[in-house]
Amino acid sequence: MNAAPASPVYRMPHPLPLDSGQVLEGCEIAYETYGTLAPDKSNAVLVCHALTGDQYLASPHPITGKPGWWERMVGPGKPIDTDRHFVICANVIGSCMGSTGPASPAPDGAPYAMRFPVITIRDMVRGLVALLDGLGIERLHAVVGGSMGGMQALSLAANWPERASRVLVIASTARHSAQNIAFHEVGRQAIMADPAWNEGDYYAADAKPDNGLAVARMAAHITYLSEAGLTEKFGRRLQDRDAKGFGFDAEFQVESYLRYQGSGFTRRFDANSYLYITRAMDYFDIAEEHGGKLADAFAGTQARFCIVSFDTDWLYPTSESRHVVHALNAAGAKVSFVELSAPHGHDSFLLEHDQLDRVVKGFVE
Amino acid sequence: MNAAPASPVYRMPHPLPLDSGQVLEGCEIAYETYGTLAPDKSNAVLVCHALTGDQYLASPHPITGKPGWWERMVGPGKPIDTDRHFVICANVIGSCMGSTGPASPAPDGAPYAMRFPVITIRDMVRGLVALLDGLGIERLHAVVGGSMGGMQALSLAANWPERASRVLVIASTARHSAQNIAFHEVGRQAIMADPAWNEGDYYAADAKPDNGLAVARMAAHITYLSEAGLTEKFGRRLQDRDAKGFGFDAEFQVESYLRYQGSGFTRRFDANSYLYITRAMDYFDIAEEHGGKLADAFAGTQARFCIVSFDTDWLYPTSESRHVVHALNAAGAKVSFVELSAPHGHDSFLLEHDQLDRVVKGFVE
Numbered sequence: 001m002n003a004a005p006a007s008p009v010y011r012m013p014h015p016l017p018l019d020s021g022q023v024l025e026g027c028e029i030a031y032e033t034y035g036t037l038a039p040d041k042s043n044a045v046l047v048c049h050a051l052t053g054d055q056y057l058a059s060p061h062p063i064t065g066k067p068g069w070w071e072r073m074v075g076p077g078k079p080i081d082t083d084r085h086f087v088i089c090a091n092v093i094g095s096c097m098g099s100t101g102p103a104s105p106a107p108d109g110a111p112y113a114m115r116f117p118v119i120t121i122r123d124m125v126r127g128l129v130a131l132l133d134g135l136g137i138e139r140l141h142a143v144v145g146g147s148m149g150g151m152q153a154l155s156l157a158a159n160w161p162e163r164a165s166r167v168l169v170i171a172s173t174a175r176h177s178a179q180n181i182a183f184h185e186v187g188r189q190a191i192m193a194d195p196a197w198n199e200g201d202y203y204a205a206d207a208k209p210d211n212g213l214a215v216a217r218m219a220a221h222i223t224y225l226s227e228a229g230l231t232e233k234f235g236r237r238l239q240d241r242d243a244k245g246f247g248f249d250a251e252f253q254v255e256s257y258l259r260y261q262g263s264g265f266t267r268r269f270d271a272n273s274y275l276y277i278t279r280a281m282d283y284f285d286i287a288e289e290h291g292g293k294l295a296d297a298f299a300g301t302q303a304r305f306c307i308v309s310f311d312t313d314w315l316y317p318t319s320e321s322r323h324v325v326h327a328l329n330a331a332g333a334k335v336s337f338v339e340l341s342a343p344h345g346h347d348s349f350l351l352e353h354d355q356l357d358r359v360v361k362g363f364v365e
Numbered sequence: 366m367n368a369a370p371a372s373p374v375y376r377m378p379h380p381l382p383l384d385s386g387q388v389l390e391g392c393e394i395a396y397e398t399y400g401t402l403a404p405d406k407s408n409a410v411l412v413c414h415a416l417t418g419d420q421y422l423a424s425p426h427p428i429t430g431k432p433g434w435w436e437r438m439v440g441p442g443k444p445i446d447t448d449r450h451f452v453i454c455a456n457v458i459g460s461c462m463g464s465t466g467p468a469s470p471a472p473d474g475a476p477y478a479m480r481f482p483v484i485t486i487r488d489m490v491r492g493l494v495a496l497l498d499g500l501g502i503e504r505l506h507a508v509v510g511g512s513m514g515g516m517q518a519l520s521l522a523a524n525w526p527e528r529a530s531r532v533l534v535i536a537s538t539a540r541h542s543a544q545n546i547a548f549h550e551v552g553r554q555a556i557m558a559d560p561a562w563n564e565g566d567y568y569a570a571d572a573k574p575d576n577g578l579a580v581a582r583m584a585a586h587i588t589y590l591s592e593a594g595l596t597e598k599f600g601r602r603l604q605d606r607d608a609k610g611f612g613f614d615a616e617f618q619v620e621s622y623l624r625y626q627g628s629g630f631t632r633r634f635d636a637n638s639y640l641y642i643t644r645a646m647d648y649f650d651i652a653e654e655h656g657g658k659l660a661d662a663f664a665g666t667q668a669r670f671c672i673v674s675f676d677t678d679w680l681y682p683t684s685e686s687r688h689v690v691h692a693l694n695a696a697g698a699k700v701s702f703v704e705l706s707a708p709h710g711h712d713s714f715l716l717e718h719d720q721l722d723r724v725v726k727g728f729v730e
Contacts, residue, residue, distance in 0.1 A: 020611040118611035178595035178619045179587065185620045186583045188613065189627070190555055193576035211558035218551045219584050222544065227679075230543035236650060244648055246385040246483035248553065248640065252647065254543040255550045262554070275613060282617065283609055285601060314592075314679075 006062060007032050007055055007091070007098050010134045016093070016126060022117040025107055029131045030098025031090035034058050034074060035082035037137075044137045045085045045364060046128065046164070047074065048145035048152035051277050052217075052269055054097040057089035058082070063268045069350065072357075079361035085141060090131050092124040092152070094276040099127070102272035103203060113272060114200035121148070121284045125155045129163060142166035142364050146349035147316070148277070151284050154324065157305070158286050158297040168363050170308040170356070171349040173320035174294055174327070175285040180315065183223055184278040187216030191271045200272050213271040214262030221261045226312035226345030230254060287327075294327035301328075305335040306363040308349075308356065315346040336363075371427060372397050372420055372456070372463050375499045381458070381491060387482040390472055394496045395463025396420050396455035399439060400447035402502075409502045410450045410729060411493065411529070412439065413510035413517035416642055417582075417634055419462040422454035423447070428633045434715065437722075444726035450506060455496050457489040457517070459641040464492070467637035468568060478637060479565035486513070486649045490520045494528060507531035507729050511714035512681070513642070516649050519689065522670070523651050523662040533728055535673040535721070536714045538685035539659055539692070540650040545680065548588055549643040552581030556636045565637050578636040579627030586626045591677035591710030595619060652692075659692035666693075670700040671728040673714075673721065680711040701728075 007030040015023040032055040037044060047057055047070065058074040060067060074080045074087055091099035094116070102116040132140070143164040145153040150172025157167045173180075191197055194212030202208050222230075234254035238244070241251065250256040290297035305328050309321035318339045328335040340355050342348035349356065372395040380388040397420040402409060412422055412435065423439040425432060439445045439452055456464035459481070467481040497505070508529040510518040515537025522532045538545075556562055559577030567573050587595075599619035603609070606616065615621040655662035670693050674686035683704045693700040705720050707713035714721065 178599045179592040181617050182587045182619050182623055185623055189583060190580045193580055195560055215555045215558055218554060222547045227544045234543040252546050254547050258547055258550055
């Protein structure tokens with residue numbers, strides 16, 4: 001987990017203030033860039049990653065060896081064109097791929113573990129803005145994000161409106177619903193129920209709370225897919241057998257798939273980071289941060305917005321995107337909105353989708 | 366858990382054959398009855414319980430002390446009127462409230478634990494039919510069930526068509542979908558990940574796999590409620606505090622509620638039973654049992670059917686009920702279908718709903 005990723009790391013010269021009132025000293029942000037920054041620094045595009053994502057946007061992941069998570073979207077001649085744009089993707093604080101998080105050493109040298117302060121989406125964006133400061137980028141050509149990445153894009157637009165000209169939010173929301181919180185709480189309880197979690201103090205132990213983290217991932221993974229997509233992909237088909245085995249092995253393909261998703265995840269993710277990042281998402285409610293009215297969060301914004309939802313996304317359904325669009329309209333912002341049809345639910349933003357490509361290309365270029 | 370419930374117990378004189386090819390020796394069925402059996406035994410109504418339900422249909426639960434789970438539906442003058450009908454509700458095999466299940470002694474005297482054979486919904490119904498034989502009831506006036514209870518009602522109608530004149534199926538399905546299986550698999554993995562589960566061998570231990578079982582229940586519980594219902598009931602309201610606490614306590618009401626549901630459940634339910642019953646549900650596919658065509662399962666049936674769904678039920682959505690109705694139509698069965706509007710998702714069948722009351726009363730009387 002903590003094998004040093006190859007990413008460059010920006011170390012903040014000042015303490016990072018947090019919404020909780022605490023500060024992070026010596027905070028570090030690991031990031032990747034693609035393309036070349038223009039001399040006038042006008043071509044920077046910040047892509048924000050999702051809950052379990054990282055900075056390996058368009059380059060291989062150092063642990064899994066898999067291609068970058070949005071390789072199909074970002075690169076030379078691709079919708080976010082690195083021949084034209086300087087694309088930045090940074091690991092959020094609280095995560096575990098090089099940015100400061102629960103696994104990082106606290107000032108006393110030992111891992112923070114649960115001494116890490118509880119953070120918010122706005123705190124993550126504070127970290128990203130600090131990185132932009134460090135890179136000397138005053139104004140982004142665009143900020144782009146799907147899912148939790150979209151929350152960061154909205155938070156940047158609401159709290160640092162002068163920092164981005166274009167804001168592209170995909171399959172996201174301006175607030176976490178009761179059901180969203182409920183699913184995250186199941187995941188957190190699964191982790192905390194694992195004796196190897198040990199109140200978060202497992203970094204020096206032989207056993208990590210992999211069982212709990214795998215269950216958390218499995219529960220979450222179901223929410224990323226549509227019922228129809230699961231049926232299309234797996235239905236009730238059996239795995240490597242012709243008839244029911246009358247046992248508790250993974251007999252159905254969907255069981256086998258979920259177990260694989262769960263166990264694979266534990267090899268690249270830290271359980272405490274999962275606790276902290278889900279907590280940040282559950283706290284997310286831009287309206288609440290701005291006096292209770294979402295439109296007020298975007299008052300006076302000069303940015304152009306594009307909001308994209310998928311019709312089968314039941315995690316952050318189209319109604320949540322419409323809620324954001326209505327608020328932006330009320331704030332007088334320039335906003336376009338598109339609901340795309342896709343069979344695969346929330347995860348559609350990561351999958352092949354020609355219409356999404358065209359929307360992204362058209363908005364970002 | 367195994368404190369003897371007060372229910373009468375029917376001990377089968379013959380071994381119970383199972384779909385797996387195994388048999389259960391000395392199988393017992395604990396049941397409750399309400400009302401009086403007519404001399405010609407023509408007024409019996411069998412109510413089948415859901416996954417975590419039991420025989421305490423209209424009388425207090427011996428562990429929780431709470432009223433019966435369908436007290437509002439069953440009783441003198443109620444929609445299932447015990448002044449007229451003799452109502453039977455039996456604990457399914459595999460469960461833990463007095464019927465033979467994983468916690469019961471195997472022939473060697475020790476608890477079955479994971480030596481208990483994997484059962485199916487049809488096996489549960491085999492047990493219920495054996496009980497009806499024992500009670501001398503050849504033909505039910507009606508069989509009624511919601512959720513897994515509806516699966517049993519459909520299975521009875523498909524496999525023992527002469528045993529019921531009326532079949533009422535509420536918020537149910539004729540097959541478990543990939544998403545249904547996926548959620549159950551998360552629950553099973555949560556239980557099995559708990560070291561106290563100990564491969565199912567915990568009946569003599571101090572610790573039971575309560576943490577795993579609680580997580581399983583929490584994940585399942587979300588599927589019983591609608592997103593809108595959760596939002597209406599809890600929204601993003603905080604629990605006993607005015608502001609975010611920046612910690613990992615149950616800060617949101619929905620978290621507190623889920624934790625309560627999880628921990629309360631462990632006091633009345635056996636983790637191994639949860640494994641076996643969810644497995645039985647995942648195996649459920651009436652069409653597969655009848656050559657692949659659902660209509661063939663009901664060929665020649667003389668029973669009257671009533672199928673009820675709720676518009677916000679995303680666990681067993683209306684489309685699944687329509688699928689059953691189409692099959693019944695194709696089989697030439699007498700069937701009525703109603704989709705009821707209710708805000709609370711799958712659990713609506715257990716809650717106050719005047720229209721449901723009228724449908725049940727009109728169909729059963």
